[in-house]
Amino acid sequence: MKKITLYILSTALLLGLIACSNESVQSSKNEEKIVKKDDVREIVWNQLSSEQKEWINGTWEDGKFSKITLTENMMIQVDDKSYEGKEVYLIDFPTKSKFIPNNMIVYADVNTFNYIGNGLVD
Template sequence: MKKITLFILSLVLLLGLNACSNRYGKESNNDLSVANNNEQDDKVVKENDVRELVWKQLSLEQKEWIDGTWKDGKVSKITLNKNMMTQVGDKSYEGKKVYLIDFPTKSKSIPNNMIVYADKDTLDYIGNGLVD
């Protein structure tokens, strides 16, 4: 009788530990989080590449006006509208999503930034944006 009770108690404890461990769920969640981290790394690399690639397309005068390097730019995505396109030569970008790179400038007055637009797909320099 003592052996049967000990066996049943051991079996219940093992089943309880196995149920609480959720070993299989953790492995799949880890795989998912690794995939998400890789996607986030790709996004960060891509945004950094946007800044660097657009920086290389700027004129020497524009680069001299910027306070710092391409690493100081901030990237965001916007949809260009008619009011934003006064300094953009190619009007076909109206209504399309593009990258906006905001570079700080050496200007002591406000606004002290330069906005640059780049094509979302080709990463080509489109033109400058208006600053407030």
């Protein structure tokens, strides 16, 4: 009887430990995704050329991002036409220009955060 009780108690404890370890792995993966989403501006900033960075007024922290669906009209400065009709990040950086438009729009892939190209400003 003692062996059965000890076996059941050990099994329950082991299952409890396994369940707790899986939760922490899932939590850290979710937190990692949140951090990456918040850093999309920095990740794209690091892919810009030095000329583009010099044109921007400030740093990656001054950019604003949103999700949009690319249309054919928006893709004039995008080489990879496979993004047409797909959702991408739009990052809007302020520029040092004294005249309007005084911003630079950059597109990035929503999954990989890879720089796709620049958008038109008006």
